[in-house]
Amino acid sequence: MGYQEKNSIRFWFFTLFYTEVTAADLGLTYLATPNLEMEGNPLVTVYSFGWGALLFVNLLTLAFYFLMAWYAFYRYKPRPSFETENVKRYISDITYDNPEMGKFGMLLPPKHWAPQIACLCYSVVAALPFARFIIVMEWLLLCTDTYAPWFFRIVAFFPLGRIDFFVAVLLAWMLSFVWIHREFRENKKQNS
Numbered sequence: 001m002g003y004q005e006k007n008s009i010r011f012w013f014f015t016l017f018y019t020e021v022t023a024a025d026l027g028l029t030y031l032a033t034p035n036l037e038m039e040g041n042p043l044v045t046v047y048s049f050g051w052g053a054l055l056f057v058n059l060l061t062l063a064f065y066f067l068m069a070w071y072a073f074y075r076y077k078p079r080p081s082f083e084t085e086n087v088k089r090y091i092s093d094i095t096y097d098n099p100e101m102g103k104f105g106m107l108l109p110p111k112h113w114a115p116q117i118a119c120l121c122y123s124v125v126a127a128l129p130f131a132r133f134i135i136v137m138e139w140l141l142l143c144t145d146t147y148a149p150w151f152f153r154i155v156a157f158f159p160l161g162r163i164d165f166f167v168a169v170l171l172a173w174m175l176s177f178v179w180i181h182r183e184f185r186e187n188k189k190q191n192s
Contacts, residue, residue, distance in 0.1 A: 003186055007073040007074065008073065008074075010073055011069050011070070011072075011073035011074065014069055014125050014126060014129060015065070015066060015069050015125075017129040018062070018065055018125075018128055018129040018132065019062065021129055021132045021133050021135075021136050022058055022061075022062055022132065024136045024139075025058075025132060025135050025136050025139065026054075026055070026058060028136060028139035028140060028143055029054075029139060031139075031143050032139055032142050032143045036050065036051065036054070038142070039054070040160060040161055040162065041054060041057075042160075043057060065124075065125065065128065068121040068124055068125050069121070069125045071117065071118065071121045072118050072121035072122040072125055073122075073125075076114060076115075076117070076118035076121075077114075078094070078115075078183055078186065078187060079093075079094040079112060079114070079115065080187070080190070081093040081094050081099075081187050081191075082191060083099050083187070084187065084188040084191050084192075086099075087180060087181065087184045090183075090184050090187060091115070091180060091184075094112065094115050094183075095110045095111065095112055095115055095116070096108070096110065096111045096112075097111055097112070115183075118179070119176050119179045119180065120176070122175065122176075122179045123171075123172040123173070123175040123176045123179060124168075124172050126171075126172075126175045126178075127167075127168045127169075127171035127172040127175055128168055130167065130168075130171060131164040131165070131167040131168035131171065132164060134163055134164045134167060135164050137151075138151070138155065
């Protein structure tokens with residue numbers, strides 16, 4: 001299976017997964033708290049907006065998610081590089097057209113932004129469904145009156161109970177390394 005076919009599968013997997021967890025989150029929110037009394041979204045808790053704002057923001061987020069997935073898996077075309085032995089030199093080459101720039105920790109603004117944007121999009125797209133799934137699990141526990149004090153103690157540890165935000169950031173950071181190594185391996189395959 002080629003690079004584009006794999007990216008197509010990744011695109012559909014992540015977008016369908018995220019769409020499903022978004023729908024599940026909204027559906028379970030309605031079941032658990034139709035008046036949004038237990039909703040944790042700042043639009044509701046801080047600004048007292050209702051269902052209209054919550055639905056609008058979720059649709060807007062879904063559209064933005066779709067665009068990021070499209071960019072990461074379809075729009076981005078890897079820059080060719082002859083660097084096949086060292087990941088740092090490869091990233092430096094596709095970012096600056098100079099494999100030696102990696103020696104300085106790549107502190108200068110990139111000459112080519114596309115790899116950084118693709119890496120960010122990939123990381124966010126791959127992390128968000130799993131982070132949002134935690135919210136769905138939280139709603140399921142609340143809707144079914146499941147006794148899970150350990151889970152709610154962990155959630156209470158995070159500011160405003162937003163464990164999903166922490167998981168999304170941590171997972172996206174780790175997935176950026178996955179993207180870098182995946183692109184490096186693909187480049188190596190193209191050059192062999």
